[in-house]
Amino acid sequence: MSPVIEKPLAARVQVIAHRGASAHLPEHTLAAYARAIDDGADFIEPDLVMTRDGALVSRHENEISGTTDVAAHAEFASRRTTKTIDGVAVEGWFTEDFTLAELKTLRARERLPELRGTAHDGLFPVATFAxxxxxxxxxxxxVGIIPEIKHGTYFRNIGLPMEDALLDALAAHAYTRAAPVEIQSFEVGNLKYLDGERKRRGMANLHLLQLLGESHEQPFDVVAVGGALDYAAMTTPQGLREIAxxxxxxxxxxxAVLPLTQDGRLGAATALVRDAHATGLEVHVYTLRPENAFLPPALRDGDDLHxxxxxxxxxxxxxxxxxxxxxxxxxxxxxxxKAVDGRGASAGK
Known part of the structure; x- marks a missing residue:
């Protein structure tokens, strides 16, 4: 066992259900979120995109051919198109080209069918944030809610800004006016805007999470204005102070916390957790998945990646x-x- 090199800032390490209990049920469905709650998640995570009529819906991307049966709906065949999303050409069907009522006629599909099967395809509709x-x-x-604003700059540029819509949705429900809520984004400008708004609106239960991509990548709102900031700079001590x-x-x-060694083992922890904690920032890492394909080679059981x-x-x-x-x-x-509770029990002995 590796030695403890840093204690968490949080009083209790939080288990975040990534898109629901998505190892068991199609991601972003109410069934996946319900199972996650039953399985003891502290937070459930809906990624948010928008419909043509301004509804917040839970999908990992606004392109939905991989996670719904939209391709099987002849009535929507003409809506297949190619768009540039965050600088990348993407072909398919997009939530912003559908009303909420139209999206509700679709059914969810498993995003990783080769790993997780298709037994639940067609059973569940697209879920709204409400x-x-x-x-x-x-x-x-x-149970906390940790929504991620997906493609914030893109949606703002097509006249469907999500930030105020999300704040209004949180304020509209008594539960989210009091329960733990944390908004995430890989972009920077929208989090700075949300910081100002949460203070102005007195949303004391609302926290903000700056997501970090690969070191060489940039937040797309920075790219859109020709800026130089990249995630590598954001993880330096100075960059972390600016995020804080x-x-x-x-x-x-x-x-970014536990790099791999050349032989596929987990290496020594980087300085990131310590440096972040020194600025008062918590560290919420992504993403743990239970299949061999997603594990470090040294932790795999056999050669079957599935x-x-x-x-x-x-x-x-x-x-x-x-x-x-x-x-x-x-x-x-x-x-x-199991990991968190087991570690707590061991620490208490």
């Missing part, structure tokens, strides 16, 4: 807990709960 809030509010315990001026946490990848490997996933979680993280995103919140 429905997810209502589900959390009715679950009988306090508007956000409460950073969201790096697991490998195989579910609970022991390997728990080992990776434990190593991240040892590194002092404050929260982690996982496709299998039941495993996450």
């Amino acid at each position: 429905e997810i809030v209502a589900l959390a509010a009715a679950c009988g315990r306090t 001026a508007y956000a409460d946490a950073i969201g790096p990848s697991t490998r 195989q579910r490997n609970e022991a390997g996933s728990l080992a990776e979680m434990h190593a991240l807990l040892d590194a002092g993280i404050d929260a982690f995103f996982t496709d299998d919140p039941a495993l996450g709960r």
Whole structure:
């Protein structure tokens, strides 16, 4: 076991259900969120995009051919198109070309069918953010909600800005006026705007998470104005101090905290957790998944990349807990709960 090099800032490490219990059910569906709640998640995570009529819906991307049955709907065939999203040409069907009523005629599909099968395809509709809030509010315990604004600059440029719509949706429900809420974005400008708005509106329960991509990548709102800032600069001590001026946490990848050695093992922790904590920022890492394909080679069980490997996933979680993280995103919140609660029990002995 790796030595503890940093204690979390959080009083209790939080288990975040990545798009719901998406290791078991199609992501971003009410069924996946309900299972995540039953499995003990502290937070559920809806990625948010917008419909043509301004509804916030939960999809990982605004292009929906991979996660719905839209291609099977002849009535929507003419809406297949190619768009440039964050500088990349993408072909398919896009949420902003559909009304909410039209999207509700579609059914969700498994995004990783080769790993997780298709047994639940066609069973569940696209969920709205309002429905997810209502589900959390009715679950009988306090479950946080951690929405991510997807492609904020893109949606703003087509006349569908999400930031105020999300704040208004949070303010409209008694549950999200009091329960833990944390808004995420890979962009910077919208988080700075949200920081100002949460203070102006008195939203004391609202926290902000600055997501971090690969070191060489840039936030797209920076790209859009020809800026030079990249994620590498944002993870320096100075960059982290600048983030701490508007956000409460950073969201790096697991490998930014625990890089791999040449032989595929988890290496020593980087300075990122320690440096972030020194500025008062929590560290919420993404994403833990239970299949061999997503695990460090040294933690895999056999050569079948499709195989579910609970022991390997728990080992990776434990190593991240040892590194002092404050929260982690996982496709299998039941495993996450086991890792956190088991570590707490061991620490108490």
